[in-house]
Amino acid sequence: MLKLLIIASVWFLFFSAILHVVSQQVSLIGVYHDLGDESFFAKFRKILKCNIYLSFPIIFSFNIVMRTTITSIQVTDAFLISLPITLMSLLTVRVLSNPSEELKPVLCNFHGDDQKEMLVELHKERMLSFIYSFICRIPRSLLRG
Amino acid sequence: MDPGQAIINLIQFLLGGASLYSLLDDTIVRGLVLMFLLYLVVFIESILANKRAEKRPC
Numbered sequence: 001m002l003k004l005l006i007i008a009s010v011w012f013l014f015f016s017a018i019l020h021v022v023s024q025q026v027s028l029i030g031v032y033h034d035l036g037d038e039s040f041f042a043k044f045r046k047i048l049k050c051n052i053y054l055s056f057p058i059i060f061s062f063n064i065v066m067r068t069t070i071t072s073i074q075v076t077d078a079f080l081i082s083l084p085i086t087l088m089s090l091l092t093v094r095v096l097s098n099p100s101e102e103l104k105p106v107l108c109n110f111h112g113d114d115q116k117e118m119l120v121e122l123h124k125e126r127m128l129s130f131i132y133s134f135i136c137r138i139p140r141s142l143l144r145g
Numbered sequence: 146m147d148p149g150q151a152i153i154n155l156i157q158f159l160l161g162g163a164s165l166y167s168l169l170d171d172t173i174v175r176g177l178v179l180m181f182l183l184y185l186v187v188f189i190e191s192i193l194a195n196k197r198a199e200k201r202p203c
Contacts (some may be wrong), residue, residue, distance in 0.1 A: 064173065
């Protein structure tokens, strides 16, 4: 019984920390801001930090999926393959979350200019919601793996 | 950068490095625990940052 209580309290501590940190980092993905009085390197450091925090669960997830589904793969190979996949996944999400004129939602073509901004905002929200739920789903996948 | 922040950054770096290294070492569970600890440290850091922001005069 004591062991169960310890596991429950540790998981409560870890899970609340994970949800809070991931939520904070994901909310930064869809934001573009002018440099203002901030230096370029300060902004670059913040973006790098945000991407590193989000990379960990994705690297673990891809790594475990590869190791459990491909029996012949080496531990080192699985680790090395999961790095570029994670990098490109985060880059793709970042680009799609901030759509350019070519990548804007098709719905924009059927509405006037006044509603375009709202539709792009909705699109951003959808992308952020996707990545947030994707990352939050990872701990469950990891526990099953 | 103040010494407290430097220590927190160093702890985060060590936890992150050890977590990734454990993937190469085939000890997934240890890696997961280290990753969770890393997020716990970031969580505590954000709480401390909020406390500092509250004390700062507007």
